Amino acid sequence: MSQELKYLLSRATVGKLDRRAFLGRAAALGVTGAVANSMLASSALAAGPKKGGLIKAGLQGGESTNSLDPALSASSVPANNLTSFGEVLIEVNPSGELDFRLAESVEASADAKTWHFKIRQGVEFHNGKTLTAEDVLKTMQRHSGEDTKSGALGIMRGIESMKADGDVFSVTLNSANADLPFLMSDYHLVIQPDGGWEAPAAGIGAGPYVLEVNEPGVRHGYTKFANYWDDGRGHADQIEIVVLNDSTARTAALQSGQVHIINRVEPKVAELLGRLPGVRIESISGRGHYVFVMHANTAPFDNADVRMALKLAIDREDMVDKILRGYGSVGNDMPINAAYPLFSDDIEQRVYDPDKAKFFLKKSGHEGPIVLKVADGAFPGAVDAGQLFQQSAANAGIELAVERVPNDGYWSEIWNVEPFAASYWSGRPVQDQMYSTAYKSDADWNDTRFFRPGFDKLLADAKGELDQTKRKAIYREMGLMVRDDGGAIIPMFNDFIDGVSEDIGGWVGDPGGGTMFDGALVKTWLL
Amino acid sequence: MHPIVKLVAQRIALGLLLLLAASVLIFVGTQILPGDVAQSILGQSATPEALANLRRDLGLNDPAYVRYFKWLSGVVQGDLGVALSNGQNIAEAMGKRLGNTMFLATWAAIFSVPLAVTLGLVSVRYRNRWPDKLISGLSLASISLPEFFTGYVLIYFVSVKLRWFPSVSIVNDGMSMLEKLNAIALPVAVLTMVVLAHMMRMTRAAILNVMQSAYIETAELKGLTLFNVIRKHAFPNSIAPIVNVVMLNLAYLVVGVVVVEVIFVYPGMGQYLVDHVSKRDVPVVQATGIVFAAVYIGLNIVADIVSIVANPRLRHPK
Numbered sequence: 001m002s003q004e005l006k007y008l009l010s011r012a013t014v015g016k017l018d019r020r021a022f023l024g025r026a027a028a029l030g031v032t033g034a035v036a037n038s039m040l041a042s043s044a045l046a047a048g049p050k051k052g053g054l055i056k057a058g059l060q061g062g063e064s065t066n067s068l069d070p071a072l073s074a075s076s077v078p079a080n081n082l083t084s085f086g087e088v089l090i091e092v093n094p095s096g097e098l099d100f101r102l103a104e105s106v107e108a109s110a111d112a113k114t115w116h117f118k119i120r121q122g123v124e125f126h127n128g129k130t131l132t133a134e135d136v137l138k139t140m141q142r143h144s145g146e147d148t149k150s151g152a153l154g155i156m157r158g159i160e161s162m163k164a165d166g167d168v169f170s171v172t173l174n175s176a177n178a179d180l181p182f183l184m185s186d187y188h189l190v191i192q193p194d195g196g197w198e199a200p201a202a203g204i205g206a207g208p209y210v211l212e213v214n215e216p217g218v219r220h221g222y223t224k225f226a227n228y229w230d231d232g233r234g235h236a237d238q239i240e241i242v243v244l245n246d247s248t249a250r251t252a253a254l255q256s257g258q259v260h261i262i263n264r265v266e267p268k269v270a271e272l273l274g275r276l277p278g279v280r281i282e283s284i285s286g287r288g289h290y291v292f293v294m295h296a297n298t299a300p301f302d303n304a305d306v307r308m309a310l311k312l313a314i315d316r317e318d319m320v321d322k323i324l325r326g327y328g329s330v331g332n333d334m335p336i337n338a339a340y341p342l343f344s345d346d347i348e349q350r351v352y353d354p355d356k357a358k359f360f361l362k363k364s365g366h367e368g369p370i371v372l373k374v375a376d377g378a379f380p381g382a383v384d385a386g387q388l389f390q391q392s393a394a395n396a397g398i399e400l401a402v403e404r405v406p407n408d409g410y411w412s413e414i415w416n417v418e419p420f421a422a423s424y425w426s427g428r429p430v431q432d433q434m435y436s437t438a439y440k441s442d443a444d445w446n447d448t449r450f451f452r453p454g455f456d457k458l459l460a461d462a463k464g465e466l467d468q469t470k471r472k473a474i475y476r477e478m479g480l481m482v483r484d485d486g487g488a489i490i491p492m493f494n495d496f497i498d499g500v501s502e503d504i505g506g507w508v509g510d511p512g513g514g515t516m517f518d519g520a521l522v523k524t525w526l527l
Numbered sequence: 528m529h530p531i532v533k534l535v536a537q538r539i540a541l542g543l544l545l546l547l548a549a550s551v552l553i554f555v556g557t558q559i560l561p562g563d564v565a566q567s568i569l570g571q572s573a574t575p576e577a578l579a580n581l582r583r584d585l586g587l588n589d590p591a592y593v594r595y596f597k598w599l600s601g602v603v604q605g606d607l608g609v610a611l612s613n614g615q616n617i618a619e620a621m622g623k624r625l626g627n628t629m630f631l632a633t634w635a636a637i638f639s640v641p642l643a644v645t646l647g648l649v650s651v652r653y654r655n656r657w658p659d660k661l662i663s664g665l666s667l668a669s670i671s672l673p674e675f676f677t678g679y680v681l682i683y684f685v686s687v688k689l690r691w692f693p694s695v696s697i698v699n700d701g702m703s704m705l706e707k708l709n710a711i712a713l714p715v716a717v718l719t720m721v722v723l724a725h726m727m728r729m730t731r732a733a734i735l736n737v738m739q740s741a742y743i744e745t746a747e748l749k750g751l752t753l754f755n756v757i758r759k760h761a762f763p764n765s766i767a768p769i770v771n772v773v774m775l776n777l778a779y780l781v782v783g784v785v786v787v788e789v790i791f792v793y794p795g796m797g798q799y800l801v802d803h804v805s806k807r808d809v810p811v812v813q814a815t816g817i818v819f820a821a822v823y824i825g826l827n828i829v830a831d832i833v834s835i836v837a838n839p840r841l842r843h844p845k
Binding site: 067215 | 610613620679682683686687690693694695697699789790791792794798799802803805806808
């Protein structure tokens, strides 16, 4: 970098030179706009966050039926609300490690059955109350009662007892689980004063922002909480979430500068949007995946050779190109990818091989068409993906009959009912949770009817194993079992695509979900 | 009794009867939605006990006609019930949305009605000459384009390129009147374009119809200018059909703006209804249905009454 450019950059970073002037002078020195912009952004990141201003996000996934009760949160806007006014005990950061929030540290007993969370001292709720272990206990009780409607109930089921003692909150499990701290990062488990029993939807937490405006399905406005404990978050004075469910309305709002951040940019417009001045596309590969599920206990899918033939007859690269427009990565017929902790990257990638598929089909002895049910409600582009699958399978001599079914009722009438259908999994923070939710023999959502006692035993072993190297080896074996024997055809993992104004600094994509795993508003700042 | 009072009373009574019929239709409609209401509220993870509890709470075990009369008696007393999805009082939540919808509709009407009538008068004045053809052509073109298309085109040019008005029309209580008007400028423009042609063409046709009459010829022979003939003699006699079409369009501005609300993210009744239909929130759907029906019927009654009152033969009976 030339001395002059360095000088200009330093001036721009401290605000002595505005961005437009910097870009203009940089261009005079022969630096293209894009390069100059990214130089400015990284230099600003190094300079540290700037305080103040109003950050606005236009988000898909909010309805007028939304409630602020953390237990009932199920879509993007409620999730972003929770990170704005609330805090959880522990978070999983973008590199898959634990970040301690309201818990300061965690200790496990040797058998990984009892866990002690030390609660951070001097943290204040928005109503002036000081956080205690008792609040944590009551919150967890509200999410685990018999008649709770909490989305986190599945996580809380394995808990035998809980107690609060001084500043320590302790959990005893039915069986060992080395991943418990990861499970406690679930976004529903926002700590509320007195557990939120009296007013669950009051929107009072210990987060960086205090709720000012709450119009469900329209907008949510916040101002900075003066006594917030963590200086590393909540840089803007005010933040606002505007509900923009229409895709075109979202992109227009970002383009015209009415919002700084939008989520769920459609793959087909992402590239065009990214080329516009003043806007950039932030995409990150996550744990969500598009999948075709076969019931491994129903003919003809009870035949391992039929399953293998179908897995070999799908052109993954082609699907990533055409369905995701490159915003994604190929899947390997196991629900785990590099976005998970303890992932083994040495498992061979399965590729499209019509000849081998033909061989396995012949070996299975199956003849006649195979019916695949699809609807775009399963995942965006599922109908097109079904047709691509049909064509690539035809080349291997497999006759697929793709049947389009209505979106309405798809998750109750088709998924987990029909033996071969399109589906979507949003992924989980850790491998154990993903496998326990959908691949364990007695899991409610074992949508591939994968009944393997050996697999269940490995899952239980890994759960109690505190040695990470050994756990990684067990997970590798389990991944191979699902990949080679399971009923899931997983052609692709989709990226989370967000649109961000160039005025926003501090953006770090998070594989957990879009808009920095719902944390963009509290972690970014205005440049 | 004065015949006008009698006629008006008749109309209002008929309107109320119609509203009652509409309430039956709405109730029946929500009952024959596929699937059990309790099941669609609780979804996949419903346990039999939870289903039974919810059915009891919703009163689903009563026969349909009992439920209808219970609901009706609530509505008559102004009690619309509570939303199933978030427990909010429907009357309160909907009141705000209805206010927003009315705000948008009012401003669209303030721009479109005088504009349509004036353009209609100008068309008659320059009948079959270029101003008439230009006005007809433009307004017919704007009604022929679907609202979402005009909406997106306006967003692209006026909001994204020129940055004159915002593409997101969210209004709230904290905004001044000027800020609110700035926010709703684009949806008002789209709605004006959609309803303009109908009203303009009807004004033109109604006045032209009257212009064939003998008294217009007399007025012309008196030496009045053409514009004065229209203003003083033709227009008052063609008010009835014009008011009718204006009311129809006003009703459309209230009950038919779902698409415009979605495009411009305007927090009105349409979005509120769509959100709750997808959650099968039956009490809210019933409440919005009855409000829409009331607005529609009410505006039509107003149109009827105005055309009765505007008719001198009815005003001055022998």
